[in-house]
Structure formats: structure tokens, C-alpha cells
Amino acid sequence: MTALELATVETELLSTPAGGIQRHIGEFWTAKQRQMHSLHYSNSYRASFKPELPNFFIQNFTNKGDVVADPFGGRGTTLLQAALTGRIGISNDANPLSERLAYPKVNPVTVQEIERRLCELDLSADIDFDAEEDMSMFYHADTFKELINLRNYLKNNRDDVDRFIEMTAISRLHGHSNGFFSAYSFPQISIPKSNQEKINQSRGVEPDYREIKSRILRKAKVSLKSGKIAELRKTGKQHLITTGDSRDLKDWKSESVDMVVTSPPFLSQVDYVQDNWIENWFCGITKDDLKDKIVQTPDLNIWKEFISDTLTELHRVLKKGGLVAMEVGEVKYQNMILNLDEILLSLTCSRQYNMKHFRTREIYVQSQNFTKLANCFNVANNKKGTNTNRIVLMEKI
Ligand SMILES: C[S@@+](CC[C@H](N)C(=O)[O-])C[C@H]1O[C@@H](n2cnc3c(N)ncnc32)[C@H](O)[C@@H]1O
Numbered sequence: 001m002t003a004l005e006l007a008t009v010e011t012e013l014l015s016t017p018a019g020g021i022q023r024h025i026g027e028f029w030t031a032k033q034r035q036m037h038s039l040h041y042s043n044s045y046r047a048s049f050k051p052e053l054p055n056f057f058i059q060n061f062t063n064k065g066d067v068v069a070d071p072f073g074g075r076g077t078t079l080l081q082a083a084l085t086g087r088i089g090i091s092n093d094a095n096p097l098s099e100r101l102a103y104p105k106v107n108p109v110t111v112q113e114i115e116r117r118l119c120e121l122d123l124s125a126d127i128d129f130d131a132e133e134d135m136s137m138f139y140h141a142d143t144f145k146e147l148i149n150l151r152n153y154l155k156n157n158r159d160d161v162d163r164f165i166e167m168t169a170i171s172r173l174h175g176h177s178n179g180f181f182s183a184y185s186f187p188q189i190s191i192p193k194s195n196q197e198k199i200n201q202s203r204g205v206e207p208d209y210r211e212i213k214s215r216i217l218r219k220a221k222v223s224l225k226s227g228k229i230a231e232l233r234k235t236g237k238q239h240l241i242t243t244g245d246s247r248d249l250k251d252w253k254s255e256s257v258d259m260v261v262t263s264p265p266f267l268s269q270v271d272y273v274q275d276n277w278i279e280n281w282f283c284g285i286t287k288d289d290l291k292d293k294i295v296q297t298p299d300l301n302i303w304k305e306f307i308s309d310t311l312t313e314l315h316r317v318l319k320k321g322g323l324v325a326m327e328v329g330e331v332k333y334q335n336m337i338l339n340l341d342e343i344l345l346s347l348t349c350s351r352q353y354n355m356k357h358f359r360t361r362e363i364y365v366q367s368q369n370f371t372k373l374a375n376c377f378n379v380a381n382n383k384k385g386t387n388t389n390r391i392v393l394m395e396k397i
């Protein structure tokens with residue numbers, strides 16, 4: 001029995017120039033938080049999807065040994081889920097930060113290795129504060145000194161233990177509890193310095209000293225608690241992780257991918273450069289490195305062209321009959337709510353965007369609520385799901 005048969009699903013019919021397309025609305029995976037492998041939760045990442053989403057599509061539409069890819073990899077959710085289910089993963093993102101987060105998840109190390117390495121590290125060397133970015137609103141001077149020493153060490157030391165330590169350190173850069181390196185801040189978003197100064201003022205505090213090694217070790221233990229370290233490690237080097245534009249996946253071989261499970265930027269909903277600025281700073285990734293690379297546009301026509309060009313590139317890398325599960329959401333656009341799944345559907349029916357080479361099979365909406373929204377297609381049963389997970393399943397033809 002498939003997950004679709006198991007879930008309570010309502011199906012509506014969208015009429016398109018290419019015929020009726022079924023849109024299934026239901027709870028295909030649990031709404032509960034943190035139910036999957038602990039490595040998935042080692043880093044917060046803006047607009048990441050729940051691992052249950054790639055798991056649903058991987059389990060229902062691919063077999064063991066298949067190649068599962070994500071051109072907008074983010075924190076590596078699809079990659080890790082592919083690895084955990086015996087598939088070969090490929091992950092790409094325009095931001096090199098993604099590779100720093102994704103690689104250690106599929107090449108994890110043991111707590112003992114991390115503990116040993118941390119013991120060996122001396123993070124107490126003096127640093128030239130004037131040569132560094134002013135981060136005094138986030139970090140106590142002694143915490144900052146340790147952070148810079150760690151960053152300098154990681155420039156030249158990059159085995160799998162170092163890389164796991166780096167990923168874990170990135171996850172501790174800012175947040176609200178004592179487990180983070182910063183003064184009280186937001187865990188999901190790197191907020192601007194001026195906002196952090198306001199938080200410090202309103203709480204009447206200055207950043208206190210947060211020793212970093214013990215915090216890295218504590219978080220690493222939590223990330224690794226689901227185990228499967230040896231299994232993941234055995235296949236870790238089979239996966240491919242690239243940094244580049246989704247419209248030009250240079251290092252991905254033609255006709256090599258069985259299924260793509262992905263989620264592109266939704267117009268300009270999220271600012272991936274600004275919201276990750278502290279992570280980028282720690283990794284030495286500059287705004288210039290990302291300029292014109294991260295696509296976040298408020299213009300629907302530019303977005304459509306971007307997605308269409310990405311799909312053209314995905315057509316090249318997919319095997320014949322290969323699938324794309326593309327997750328989009330609903331966005332506010334010119335005073336209305338736009339269901340981006342319908343925009344994607346219109347793309348696959350459009351001559352203008354030259355989308356003859358994909359056929360939409362069906363759409364899935366992961367939803368607990370049923371609310372009416374603006375639609376651009378006729379809906380047979382007049383019930384329209386809302387929620388952020390709208391997945392269009394397309395097939396290469
Ligand atoms: C919705 S997020 C994907 C999150 C991912 N599914 C996860 O679970 O972490 C979109 C990603 O697209 C990336 N991105 C933006 N423009 C891109 C481009 N032109 N090519 C490749 N990646 C891009 C952003 O850096 C961001 O990580």
C-alpha cells in the first residue's frame with residue numbers, strides 16, 4: 001500500500017490546456033517536529049523543508065541504488081535522506097555554505113573523534129581584533145578570540161573530523177540559549193548588527209563569555225544520537241556535492257539522475273544572503289561571492305524564466321522518464337495570494353517557456369487546513385488546500 005493510499009486525501013481536478021491534473025490534499029507525513037534522523041537537525045536553515053518531504057518522494061518513487069538530486073540543496077536535506085535510504089545523492093546550491101553543511105552529514109564522524117580533535121586544538125592564541133570584523137554585539141571578546149582561532153585552523157585543516165566540527169560550530173553562531181556562542185539572538189536568522197545592539201540594550205546585557213569547544217561537543221552529541229554513522233560513512237564519498245547555478249549544473253552528468261526532489265527560492269520571500277550573513281562571515285564567503293548568483297526576485301516573470309531555465313537543465317541531467325518533485329509555496333503577490341504550484345503547472349503547459357519536455361503528473365499539497373484561496377485554474381470540488389508545502393510532480397518526456 002502506498003503512502004498516498006494510507007493518508008487521508010482529498011483530490012481535486014485542475015483543468016489545464018493539457019487536460020485534467022489531479023491535486024491531492026492531505027497529511028502525507030507527520031506534522032510533528034524532529035521525527036527523523038538527528039543529523040537533519042544539526043543546523044537551522046532558512047526555508048528548509050522537513051526531511052519527511054524528500055523521504056515521501058524517495059520512498060514512493062525511487063528504488064535503492066537510484067540517484068536522487070537537489071539543485072537547491074540548502075542544508076542538504078534531500079542529500080542526507082537519499083543517503084539514509086540507500087540512494088546515491090547529488091546536492092548543489094549557489095551558496096558555498098550549503099556544501100559546508102551538507103558534506104559532514106553524509107560523512108559523519110564519531111563523538112570520540114570529535115572529542116579527541118577538540119582536545120588537541122589550542123584556541124587561545126592572541127588575535128588582532130582591529131583586523132577582524134566588529135562582532136562585539138554578538139560575542140564576548142574571549143569567545144570571539146576562540147572563534148577566530150577555530151576559523152583560522154579550519155582554513156588549512158579539512159579532514160572529515162574538522163569538517164564535522166566546522167558544521168557544528170556554524171550551527172552555534174547565534175541563538176537564544178546558553179548552548180550558542182552569541183548573546184541572546186535569533187537561531188534561524190542572522191540578524192543585522194544594529195538589531196542585535198537593540199536586543200542587548202533592551203535586555204540590559206553585554207555578550208557573556210561562551211567557551212566554544214564544550215558547546216560544539218554537546219551539540220555534536222545531539223546531532224549524532226540517531227547513529228548509523230558507520231553506514232553513512234561507508235557510502236559518503238559516492239555522493240556528489242557541487243556549488244553553482246541551478247541553470248548550469250556543469251558537474252552533473254547528462255541522463256544520470258532518477259529523481260530530483262527540490263525547493264527553489266519562492267520569488268523574494270527569503271533573503272538568503274542577508275539571513276545567512278554570520279554563517280557566511282564565519283566561512284569567509286563574501287557578498288561578492290554571492291552577488292548575481294542567488295536568485296531572489298520579486299518579479300514573477302523573471303522567476304518563471306529562472307524556473308523554466310532550471311527545468312531545462314534538469315531535463316538534461318535526468319534519465320528518460322525521470323521525475324522532478326518541486327516544492328513551492330503560496331506567496332503574496334500584488335495584493336493576492338498566489339499558489340506557486342499553479343504557476344509551475346502553467347509553465348509545464350506553456351509554449352512560451354518551451355516546457356514541452358516535462359509533463360505534470362500530479363500535485364501534492366501537504367495540509368492540515370482547508371481554506372479558500374485565489375486560484376488561476378478551475379477546481380472541480382471547490383476545496384482548496386492552503387499550506388506551505390505544494391509539490392508539483394513532473395516527468396521528463
Ligand atoms: C528553499 S531553499 C532550499 C532549502 C533546502 N530544501 C533545505 O532543506 O535546506 C532555496 C535554496 O536555493 C539556493 N539558491 C538561490 N538561487 C540559486 C541558484 N541560482 N542556483 C542554485 N541555488 C540557488 C539558496 O541559497 C537556498 O539555499
